[in-house]
Amino acid sequence: xxRLLILDSNSLMNRAFxxxxxxxxxxxLNTNAIYGFINMLFKMREELKPDYIVATFDKKAPTFRHxxxxxxxxxxxxxxxxxxxxxxxxxxxLEKLAINIFEIEGFEADDLIGTLASFSRDRGIEVYIVTGxxxxxxxxEDNVKIVINKKGMTEKEIYDKDRMLLDYGVTPxxxxxxxxLMGDSSDNIPGVPGIGEKTALKLIKEYDSVExxxxxxxxxxxxxxxxxxxxxxxxxxxxxKLATIITNVPIEIDLESIKSKDNFDVKAVRKMxxxxxxxxxxxxxxxxxxxxxxxxxxxxxxxxxTIEKLKKFTSSVKDAIYILFENENENVYxxxxxxxxxxxxxxxxxxxxxxxxFKADSEELKLVLKSVFENEEIDxxxxxxxxxxxxxxxxxxxxxxxxxxxxxxxxxxxxAKSEYQLNGLIRDSLNIDIKDEDELLRVKEVQYLxxxxxxxxxKIKLLNMEELFYDVEEPLIEVLSSMEGRGFKVxxxxxxxxxxxxxxxxxxxxxEIYSISGEEFNISSPKQLGxxxxxxxxxxxxxxxxxxxSTNAEVLEKLRDKHPIIDKITYYRQLTKLYSTYVEGLKAVxxxxxxxxxxxxxxxxxxxxxxxxxxxxQNIPIKHEMGREIRKVFIPxxxxxxxxxxxxSQIELRVLAHIADDENLINAFKHHSDxxxxxxxxxxxxxxxxxxxxxxxxxxxVNFGIVYGIGDFSLAQDLKITKxxxxxxxxxxxxxxxxxxxxxxxxxxxxxxxxxVTTILNRRRYIPxxxxxxxxxxxxxxRLAMNTPIQGSAADIIKLAxxxxxxxxxxxxxxxxxILQVHDELILNVYKDELEKVKKLVKDEMENAIExxxxxxxxxxxxxxxxEAK
Numbered sequence: 001x002x003r004l005l006i007l008d009s010n011s012l013m014n015r016a017f018x019x020x021x022x023x024x025x026x027x028x029l030n031t032n033a034i035y036g037f038i039n040m041l042f043k044m045r046e047e048l049k050p051d052y053i054v055a056t057f058d059k060k061a062p063t064f065r066h067x068x069x070x071x072x073x074x075x076x077x078x079x080x081x082x083x084x085x086x087x088x089x090x091x092x093x094l095e096k097l098a099i100n101i102f103e104i105e106g107f108e109a110d111d112l113i114g115t116l117a118s119f120s121r122d123r124g125i126e127v128y129i130v131t132g133x134x135x136x137x138x139x140x141e142d143n144v145k146i147v148i149n150k151k152g153m154t155e156k157e158i159y160d161k162d163r164m165l166l167d168y169g170v171t172p173x174x175x176x177x178x179x180x181l182m183g184d185s186s187d188n189i190p191g192v193p194g195i196g197e198k199t200a201l202k203l204i205k206e207y208d209s210v211e212x213x214x215x216x217x218x219x220x221x222x223x224x225x226x227x228x229x230x231x232x233x234x235x236x237x238x239x240x241k242l243a244t245i246i247t248n249v250p251i252e253i254d255l256e257s258i259k260s261k262d263n264f265d266v267k268a269v270r271k272m273x274x275x276x277x278x279x280x281x282x283x284x285x286x287x288x289x290x291x292x293x294x295x296x297x298x299x300x301x302x303x304x305x306t307i308e309k310l311k312k313f314t315s316s317v318k319d320a321i322y323i324l325f326e327n328e329n330e331n332v333y334x335x336x337x338x339x340x341x342x343x344x345x346x347x348x349x350x351x352x353x354x355x356x357x358f359k360a361d362s363e364e365l366k367l368v369l370k371s372v373f374e375n376e377e378i379d380x381x382x383x384x385x386x387x388x389x390x391x392x393x394x395x396x397x398x399x400x401x402x403x404x405x406x407x408x409x410x411x412x413x414x415x416a417k418s419e420y421q422l423n424g425l426i427r428d429s430l431n432i433d434i435k436d437e438d439e440l441l442r443v444k445e446v447q448y449l450x451x452x453x454x455x456x457x458x459k460i461k462l463l464n465m466e467e468l469f470y471d472v473e474e475p476l477i478e479v480l481s482s483m484e485g486r487g488f489k490v491x492x493x494x495x496x497x498x499x500x501x502x503x504x505x506x507x508x509x510x511x512e513i514y515s516i517s518g519e520e521f522n523i524s525s526p527k528q529l530g531x532x533x534x535x536x537x538x539x540x541x542x543x544x545x546x547x548x549x550s551t552n553a554e555v556l557e558k559l560r561d562k563h564p565i566i567d568k569i570t571y572y573r574q575l576t577k578l579y580s581t582y583v584e585g586l587k588a589v590x591x592x593x594x595x596x597x598x599x600x601x602x603x604x605x606x607x608x609x610x611x612x613x614x615x616x617x618q619n620i621p622i623k624h625e626m627g628r629e630i631r632k633v634f635i636p637x638x639x640x641x642x643x644x645x646x647x648x649s650q651i652e653l654r655v656l657a658h659i660a661d662d663e664n665l666i667n668a669f670k671h672h673s674d675x676x677x678x679x680x681x682x683x684x685x686x687x688x689x690x691x692x693x694x695x696x697x698x699x700x701x702v703n704f705g706i707v708y709g710i711g712d713f714s715l716a717q718d719l720k721i722t723k724x725x726x727x728x729x730x731x732x733x734x735x736x737x738x739x740x741x742x743x744x745x746x747x748x749x750x751x752x753x754x755x756x757v758t759t760i761l762n763r764r765r766y767i768p769x770x771x772x773x774x775x776x777x778x779x780x781x782x783r784l785a786m787n788t789p790i791q792g793s794a795a796d797i798i799k800l801a802x803x804x805x806x807x808x809x810x811x812x813x814x815x816x817x818x819i820l821q822v823h824d825e826l827i828l829n830v831y832k833d834e835l836e837k838v839k840k841l842v843k844d845e846m847e848n849a850i851e852x853x854x855x856x857x858x859x860x861x862x863x864x865x866x867x868e869a870k
Contacts, residue, residue, distance in 0.1 A: 001124065001126045001143075002052070002124070002125045003048055003049070003050040003051050003052070003053070003125065003126045003127075003128065003394045004050060004051070004052040004053075004116070004117075004120045004125050004126070004127045004128070005044055005045065005048055005052070005128050005130065006054055006055075006056065006113050006116055006127065006128060006129045006258075007037075007041065007053070007054070007055040007056065007132065008056060008129065008131035008132070008420075009037070009055045009056055009057045009090070009101075009109065009135065010057055010058045010109055010194065011109075011132040011133040012036075012037050012040060012130065012132055012134065012149065013033045013034075013036075013037050013083065013086065013087065013090065013131055013828075014034070014083065014402060015132035015149055016032065016033045016034075016035070016036025016037050016040070017032060017033035017036070017080075017082075017083045017086070018091075019036060020032040020033070020035060020036045021215050022082075022769075022772045022773065022774065023035055023769075023833055024767055024771075025232065025275065025277045025768075025770030026277070026414055026416075026767075026770050027275075027730070027755070028755030028756075028766070029085065029086075029089070029276070029772065030082040030086055030771075031082070031086065031088075031089075031276050031277070031278075033083055033086045033090070034086050034089055034090045034276060035276070035278060035281075037090055038090070038278070039091060039281065040130070040149070041053075041097075041099075041110075041373050042281065043282045044128070044130055044147070045118060046262070046411050048128055048259050049841075050128070051125075051259065051838065052120075052255065052258045052259055052261055053099050053100075053102050053258065053260045054099070054100050054101075054102055054116060055094050055100070055102070056102045056103065056109040056112040056113050056116070056259050057087075057091070057101060057103040057104065057109055057835060058108055058109045059103050059104065059105045059107075060105075061366070062106075063106055063107055063108050063111075064106055064107070064397075065108070065242055066118075066336060068241075069113075070358055071241065072187065072189070080773065081771060082323065082771070083317060084385060088300030089272075089276070092272070093269070093272055093821065094444065096265045096268040096269045096272060096524070097262065097264050097265075097269060098261040098263075098264035098265070098718070099260075100257060100258045102116065102251065104251060105251065107249050109244055110133075110135055110136065110245045111132075111246040111247075111249050112249055113129055113136060113139065114245040114246055114247040114248050114249075114253065114431045115248060115249040115251060115253075115385045116137055116253065117129060117139050117144050118247040118248070118407040119249070119253050121143055121144055123255075124565070124813035125143075126143045126144075126145075127143065127144040127145065128145050128147055129144070129145070129147065130147040130149070130156075130157075131146065131147070131148060131149070131851045132148065132282055133147045133178075134148065134425070135187075135243070136148075136245070137164060137168075137175050137183075137246070138172050138175045138176045138179075138243075138244075138245060139160055139172065139245060139247075140159045140160050140161055140163070140164050140172040140571045141160065141172065142160060142161055142162075144160070145158050145159065145160050146158070146159040146160075148372050151423075156662075160208050167694070168201060169201060169205050170201060170204050170205060170296075173205050174208065174209070176240055176243050176244050177200075177208075177209045177210045177213075178197070178200045178201055179191070179200075179202050179239065179240065179243035180210045180236050180237065180239045180240025180241075180243055181195050181199070181200035181203060181213065181236055182195055182196055182200040183195075183200075183205070183211060183239055184243065187243075189239045189242045190232075190235050190238075190239055191235070191239045191500055192228050192229060192232045192235065192236050192239075193228050193232060193234065194224055194228050194251050195225065195229075199215065199225065200535075203220070205551070206725065208627065208681070209525050210236050210237060211237070213229065213236075214229060214233045214236065214237070217229050217230055217444040218640075225836065232844050245385050245682060245855065247497070247843060249606065251542050262286070262720055264495050264657075266285055266286060267287055267431060270282065270285065270431045270433075271431055273285075274427070274428050274431060281435065282427070289814060296451065300347070300349065301348075301349035301350060301440075302349070302350050302351070303350075303351045303353060304350055304351065304352045304353065304357075305356050305357065305359065305849065306357075307360070307361065307364050307365065307368060310352060310357065310365075310369075311368055311531075312372050313343075313345075313352075314368055314369075316345070317345060317372050317378055318378070318404075319345065319346060319378075319379075320343075320379035320380070320381060321343055321344070321372075321379070321380055321381070322343065322381045322382075322446055322449035322450050322453065322550070323341060323342070323343050323344075323380055323381070323382045323383075323446070323449075324341075324343075324383055324389075324422065324449065324463040325338055325340075325341055325342075325382070325387065325388040325445040326338070326339045326341075326342070326441055326442060327339060327387055327388070328389050329762070331486065331599060331614050331831075332591065332597075333390070333394075333484065333485065333591050333595075333597035334591045334592045334593065335389065336387070336390070336391050336394075337355070337358075337427045338354045338358075338388065338391050338392075339353070339354060340352060340353060340354055340355065340442070340445060341354050341562060342442045342445070344446045344447050344449055344450060347445060347447075349399040349443050349447050351442075351443065354419075359654040360745060362395065365395060366395055366396060369392075369396055369397055370810070373392065373397050373399050373400065373401075374397065374398055374399075374400050375400065375401060375857065376400045376401045376465060377401065378401050379401055380399075380401050380402050380403065380405045380860060381406065381449060381450070381453045382402060382404075382405055382406075383404060383405065383406045383407050383422045383425075383445075383449060383452075384401055384405065384407040384420075384422075384485075385405045385407075385477050386477050386480055386481050386602070387481075388482035389477060389478060390481045390484050390485050390530060391482065393482075393485050394485065397783060398597060399478075402474070402477070402478075403633060403761055404453055404456075404457060404474070405474060405477060406422065406425060406449065406452050406456055407420045407422075407451055407603060408469070408473050408474060408477065408602060408603065409456040409457065409469060410425050410456060410457075410458065410470055411601075411602065411603035412463075412465055412468065412763070412764075413456065413459050413460070413463065413465075413472060414432065415603075415605075415606045415608070415763075415764075415765060415766075416606050416765075416766060420603055422445045422452070423441065423445060425435060425452050426445060426448045426452060429450055429452055429455045429456070429596050430448060430452070430455075432448065439580075440581050442500065442847045443456040450473060453709035456598035459530065463762070463764060464762050465762055465763070465764070466798065467761060467762070468761045468762055469761055470619040471800070472761065472796060472799050472803060473602065473799070473801050475803045475807070476602065476799050476802060476803055476807075477602070478806070479802050479803055479806040479818065480600040480602065480610075480747045482806065482817060482818070483600060483817075483818055483819055483820065484597050484598065484599060484688070484846075485597070486819050486829065487593065487595030487596055487598075487819065488595060488596050488598070488617070488634050488819050488820055488827075488829075488866075489504040489590065489594055489634070489635050489637055489829075490586065490590050490594060490595065490596055490633050490634060490635070491633050491634075491635050491865075492590065494635075495583065495586060495633045498583060498589075498629060498630065498632070498633060499579070499583040499584070501626075501629070502578065502579040502583055502626065503579070503627065503817050504578060505575050506572065506575045506576060509568055509571055509572045509575060510523060510572065512568050513568045513572060516564060516565045516568065517532050517536065517537070517565060518530075518536075519536075520737075521567065523572055524576070526547075526548070526549070526550070526551045527547065528547050528549075528551045528562050529551045529569070530548050530549030530551050531549075531610040532565075533550050533551065533559070533563075533623065534563070537563060537565065539562050539563055540559070540562065541598050542554075542555040542558050542559065542735075543555055543622065553570075553572060556569060556570055559597075572626075574624055574626070575626060576622075577627055578621070578624075578627055578630065580629075581615075581618060582615075582630045582709070582856055583630075586616055586630075586633070588617060589614060589615050592742065596615065596617070598612045598613070598614060598615060598616070598820075599613045600612055600821070601613060603848065605795075606765055606788075607788060607791045607792045607795055608759065608763050608791075608792045608795035608796060608799075609791070609795040610716060610795075610799070610821055616823045617820055617822065618821075618823065619736075622870075626797075628867060629866035629867070631866040631870060632865045632867040633865075634831050634865060634866035634867075635865050635866075636864070637669045637829050637862065640831055640832055640833075641816075641829050641830060641831050641832065642830055642832060642835065642862050642863065642869075643827060643828070643829065643830070643862070643863050643864070643865060643866055643868070643869040644816075644827070644828040644829075644830045644835075644838060644839065644844050644860065644861070644862055644869060645825055645826070645827055645859075645860070645861045645862075645866075645869040645870050646805075646825065646826045646828070646841065646842040646843065646856055646859075646860055646864075647747060647824060647825040647826075647858065647859045647860075647861070647870075648797075648824040648825070648846065648857070648860050649800065649857040649858065649859055650675055650792075650800075650857075651666075651794045651797065651824050651856065652704070652707050652790050652794050653669075653675055653703055653704075653707065654669055654854045654855075654856060655760070655788050655789075655790050655793045655794050655797070655852070655853060656706075656707055656740065657669055657852075657853065657854045657856055658760070658852040659742045659743060659760070659789055659790065659793070660737075660739045660742070660743035660744075661687070661739055661743075661853065662737045662738070662739035662740050662743075663739070664736060664737055665737050665740065665761065665854075666853050666854050669854035669855065670854060672855075674696075675703065676696050676697075676699045676700040676703060677691050677696050677699070679699040679700075679702060679703050679733065679736075680695040680696045680698065681700035682732065682733070683698075683699055683702060683729050683732045683736075683738045685732075685735055688817075696727070698719050701715065701718050702715065702730065702733055703728050705718065706730070706733060706740065706744075707786075707787060707790050707791075708783060708786070708787050709744065709782060709785075709786035711730075712724075712726040712728075712730055713726070715729065715730065747785050747786055747789065748770070748782050748785050750785075751781070751782075751785035752768050752770050752771065755767060755768055755771065757771065757784075757785050757788050757789050758789065758792075758795060759788070759789050759792035759795075759796050760789075760793040760797075760850070760852075761793070761800075763793075763795075764795055765784070765788045765792065767781050767784050767785055767788070768781075769784065770782060770785060771783070794824065796825070796850075797824075797849055797850050797856070798821065798824055800849045801826065801845060801846040801849040802818060802821060802826065803851055804845040804846075804848075805818060805826065805828075805841065805842055805845045806818055806839055807844055809838075809841070812841070814829050814831075814834050814837070814838065814841075815831045816829060816830040816834050817829055817832065818839045825870075826842065826846070827866065827869070828842065830862075835862070839860050842858070842860065843860055844857045
């Protein structure tokens with residue numbers, strides 16, 4: 001038996017919109033309803049394998065029901081604009097999927113569904129109606145099944161005539177009579193006052209129809225129900241009429257045209273999915289035969305596995321080359337190696353068997369590769385150049401002539417992605433899907449690298465990011481590679497001593513906790529700790545979880561003043577975390593040269609800040625003395641060197657002064673005032689010489705809180721003051737710095753219009769959250785809009801400074817090198833005989849990295865360890 005699948009599209013879109021969390025693509029288009037709808041369509045098509053598919057929609061124009069009853073659907077909430085904007089897109093998608101759309105003025109989608117179902121049933125076609133609305137249950141028959149979506153879009157119930165009798169005790173046709181009596185608040189069908197679903201079902205089970213109920217009013221028990229049935233008898237009959245789905249709408253139905261088609265426009269659907277960012281749905285559609293043919297035809301290559309072949313190849317390299325490296329042990333500096341190098345030259349693919357050639361004759365290989373890789377006249381386009389930079393440098397090859405890194409460009413264009421694999425870029429930009437398990441994956445990837453380069457370079461220009469890309473991010477690749485290669489030396493003896501100190505402190509704190517609690521238990525077990533705190537010590541329960549009491553940091557903070565054991569537990573947790581992460585953790589990653597070669601990531605944060613992994617040296621906690629102690633194990637390369645720290649002073653507040661163009665804030669920095677003391681003087685209305693350390697500390701919280709869009713509630717919590725006092729602080733601050741207030745208000749308005757914000761160097765961050773229906777999510781988006789231009793600009797400046805310092809060190813042929821970057825601070829290993837020169841060089845280059853309306857100031861500190869330098 002053939003099958004027809006009918007989609008009640010308005011109902012399903014509405015259900016998906018409210019069931020699925022807000023989704024947006026890079027352009028800011030809301031996509032959650034489209035995603036839920038299409039996902040459901042694919043699932044139903046896979047499960048039912050229908051021969052025919054149609055999608056029905058409501059038209060905006062009034063229907064015959066509105067004409068008969070002007071209050072029909074009155075009071076229904078207007079469709080949210082975030083949902084309304086998705087309907088044209090889903091219709092376009094259905095069109096590309098070759099699924100017919102039925103909509104007609106004067107009738108609802110329900111009537112079209114009823115007509116299509118009746119037409120198909122009469123021709124022996126089994127019908128499945130997918131909806132989120134129970135109104136369609138009246139259409140159920142043996143061969144007409146109603147699929148009701150429940151619990152969002154994840155569960156469904158299927159009703160036919162038997163299921164209706166089982167669940168409701170009435171036939172599908174009698175369900176119309178039930179609606180006539182009980183009415184329908186969502187459609188504003190009045191029914192009979194005082195009669196709900198339970199009573200309506202009971203009456204129809206007994207009397208079969210509305211008309212029979214009205215003929216037997218005298219036999220019905222319940223005085224009020226009798227009175228209402230008599231008074232509203234005409235309304236009951238009219239309500240039944242309104243609730244009845246029409247099954248003979250005058251439409252032409254051509255079965256051939258609604259056939260489920262496998263030969264839809266795959267390329268167009270893929271393009272739309274890419275635009276909508278529906279990557280998880282990509283594998284639900286077949287590959288385009290045309291695209292597969294393109295891949296297969298062009299995926300030829302030559303293997304260069306002898307020096308003679310390699311020499312012949314390198315001698316022919318005159319034009320730009322497109323390069324992809326395959327590496328091994330990337331995260332262990334001493335073990336990291338190149339396995340293969342894939343090259344595309346003049347539309348021909350080559351595979352350099354680096355591993356084989358290196359083992360055969362590493363010196364000869366080095367000389368041959370130098371002729372290409374160190375030739376600045378040969379332009380090189382590489383995907384993810386940092387690791388090859390580092391590994392090639394280990395064997396004495398300097399990578400020169402890099403003009404474009406496609407990974408970095410893709411990150412700048414869309415910094416919110418979780419990864420920037422070349423395969424994904426090919427799929428996104430070229431609509432070509434190469435399977436990850438394809439044995440020719442790398443060959444196919446490198447052959448499309450030129451097209452990716454052309455696409456991304458055009459977008460960088462279009463988005464006005466050329467300065468940011470070519471002057472900051474791309475030169476930074478070499479800087480970061482150098483930092484990873486140089487590494488940061490660790491004093492193993494000191495680290496072991498520190499480990500012993502931590503162990504002693506942990507043991508001591510553990511004993512103190514046992515003494516206070518009166519028994520031994522596993523402090524790291526939330527369950528055991530919860531019993532001690534909330535049962536034995538009878539502390540107030542703040543929060544419960546599925547498994548018992550919550551003992552997270554937030555709970556402990558609220559219990560701090562309730563019992564002395566809380567501070568001990570907090571301290572114990574800090575110590576054990578520091579010990580496992582930064583004592584045992586560091587021991588595990590020290591390389592054979594007694595150095596830690598951390599990985600610095602350019603493509604992780606949405607703000608533009610660098611991140612550090614394996615290990616994360618940017619995240620060593622320094623608020624606690626034992627955390628600061630960890631920095632003592634980081635030492636210079638030798639006794640001939642010292643550690644130098646160059647730290648920007650209050651860079652985010654200086655950026656704020658520049659962006660907001662606030663005269664008072666600008667003047668404060670121009671006169672080299674202590675900005676926190678000055679703010680304290682203004683906020684607390686006292687002379688500068690009367691500002692106390694507490695006032696300065698509170699003013700500092702206000703200054704940095706403003707940068708992050710802090711509200712009075714959060715500030716009150718941070719400073720442990722009343723909400724009204726916090727509001728007073730903020731109001732006073734804005735009165736003193738009015739342009740800061742104007743900037744914060746203006747940037748939010750602009751972000752709501754454009755759905756993105758930019759930094760001084762035009763780094764872009766998309767903020768679709770700012771238009772979210774959820775107020776908390778929208779507020780978060782507003783705070784991102786306020787802070788991102790400031791934090792992102794600070795990130796741009798430190799990156800620019802790194803490039804300038806690195807280039808100047810090389811130009812001056814100095815031995816000293818940058819070895820670490822932590823937020824607004826640069827750490828260098830400096831040779832003592834170069835110290836004075838490097839101090840001046842670092843200060844000059846950092847302070848003049850960019851011209852702002854306020855001066856940039858850098859604090860330089862020197863030490864025999866990182867701890868001393870900071």
